[in-house]
Amino acid sequence: MQIYRVDEPRIGALRVREWRHRARHALALLLLLLLIVTTGLTLLDNSNVPLATKMFHALWDGVNLVTTLGDFSDFDERQKFFMLAAMLATMLVAALAISMLTGLLSGDDVMIYRENRAMERKLEQLSDHVVVVGFRSLGETIAERLRAAGEPVLVLAADQAVAHRAADRGHLVLLGARHALDDMLRHAKLERAKAMIVTSPDANDNLAITLMARTMNRSLTIIVPGENELRKTLLKTAGASEVVIANDLVASAIVDKLTLHAKVTP
Template sequence: MYRIAEPRLGGLRIQEWHRRARFAIGLLILVLLGSSVGLVLLDRSDAPLTTKMFTALWDAVNLVTTLGDFSDFNTDQKVFMLVAMLATVVVAGYALRQLAGMLSGDDVMVFWENRAMEHKLETLNNHIVVCPFSPVGQLVAARLLDAGATVLVLDSDAKRAEKASGLGYMVILGDQTSFDDVLERARLDTARALFVTGADPNSNLEITLVAHTLNPALKIVVSGENELRRLLLLRAGASTVIDENDIVASAMVRESDARQAQHRP
């Protein structure tokens, strides 16, 4: 699910984690360099300086990475290594304490989910958009999915959006104040059709108008409750306006006629 109003805290947490990670790595590098320099200065052997530097670096890397493969030390070097080991433990403990758990919060999960959905939306093509996931929208989406269509659900209600996501639909969630952004994210420029299935006629009219503005060639199917509303929706860019009341009335009349025909001699 893609959330238009993504919590900024997730991105801020990741930025802070990166900052702390860089700081922790910097401390470990300082321990590595300090250990190397100290071991070279305390090396009393007659080995060439380059050999001393390489041996010191080898021992320092083993210290930081805890591999444990050290060369022989004199007494001064052993004392120094004890101090360096203590510093390594302190730095490693600090790093674990600062970094552990920062990337496991819900806000971080939302951030990564949005990033993954962005990639999917960028490549979305020939899909059908259902807006919103109302009772009618759920039926429409299910039948479209059964027919093999790629369905994208748009909604401003978090519970309905979560339900749609749980059923396997791609979902964009945004509140009423940001619904223009929702429609822009829905890739209406590459969509095959838009089904407007809300119960609010004013919201349906607004969605139809914005969608038609974004893609004048888009097929828009929307419900209208009377003749005036049908004309308004058609002028707003609807391709087909379905009168739900007329459909119900026709179905009831057909059912009545069928029952009368069954009882005729």
Template sequence: MLCESASSEWFELRFEERIRGTIGMYRIEEPRLGGLRIKEWRRRARLAVGLLFLVLLGSSAGLVLLDHSDAPLPTKMFTALWDAVNLVTTLGDFSDFNPDQKIFMLVAILATVVVAGYALRQLTGILSGDDVMVFWENRAMEHKLETLSNHVTICPFGPVGQLVAARLRDEGVTVLVLDTDAKQAEKASGLGYMVILGDQNSFDDVLERARLDTASALFVTGTDPNSNLEITLVAHTLNPALQIVVSGENDLRRMLLEKAGASTVIDQNDIVACAMVRQIDAPQARRT
């Protein structure tokens, strides 16, 4: 079978560093935990920002109420806001305080430390799991697949598929690999190919993600004749004009594949046999 925000930018950079040297892989069965972790992190981040905002607001209001100077109210409010911002951001550029304000600021500093500690404890480490990295990798691959066109799709990345992919890439063709084997998919990704990984029961979803509507050709290189037939049929349904090259081991299989939509059916056994015979005929022809 077939085979918000600065924080988001930072984690995308981490993902790019993690897969440097590879093009990327899209996993059909993406771990749901990655998306849930990110949603939870964002919820906690909003809560932490909200608490810091309350500390800022409360500090500003308290400093205004405890300011016994004769300064106008707007001046008192600006000074209080300035001191509160310095408190929350730890810049340390404060104005002079009267005794009541100093006591209040001690309480505000303690509150800020508590809120900051809570925020660090809640946010640190939640986005460091592999499931989160997979989530970002899938998001990056989605953008690439959306603009993919005139590419050649190879399914799966077995011995024949690897040879076909290498020769196509040498000719400057964009290659997209489809597979159900995680090790083969990782190997293809490590070699610099774009990859879509699915399981045995999701090959139709994989083919739909492969942008066969904009592809120039599909090479079906698997060894399972029934799987090759299914892939050919689904691919032809998705794009009747797509060139599909697939291997078939006998005349019956060739007929079935052609009816399923294959443009070219290659008999690998016949090719090997011809190559072997040529190795014998050539010397005999020279002797005669």
């Protein structure tokens, strides 16, 4: 999914931080165990080889123990008893590490956190794009036609089902609640956008989005549908570059068709 959730649950980040904290503890335990095994085997080595060689052999055996490779040196009875205790300690440390780390990164909140981090990288590279607010009938049609024309599109949605549908169509999506419109617009990289098309079904939301977007980018092209001349005036005052009244377009299209038909009819 290519969805950035503006209101990402903080629990995902907390779980990831907790996993990293526990992973460091588990690694520290393994390193401590390796140090103990290396030191013990060095002290139990009665051979006449230099101390550095004893330490290297002990380290080799310790690494083999911790990594379970199993390529050990020949041991006398005392060393075997020590290694038996070390093996039991290794199993306990491994079991503790597994219990500490298992399950923390498998929750939905962690998946959302990872998805957001991946989307952040994509958003940072986004420029000269068209922001489409809303992905219902009108917004979906506009987004699809823009993509067919080769324009990069970023869809803003307030409904999870709508956001998933837009993502399934291959669009980059920002998902956020209506009360977080300002946060959504900040994440939409309006300072680098080519244009914004506002197709929210709520006329008041369209007015608020237009006003906030114009505040964030004074030169952004903002196109908004309007219901009538009064709404057009309000949207223009809020900062809309163009306001399209659907009834005017439909009326013009019908008249043009009628005129054309009259010309070709004998």
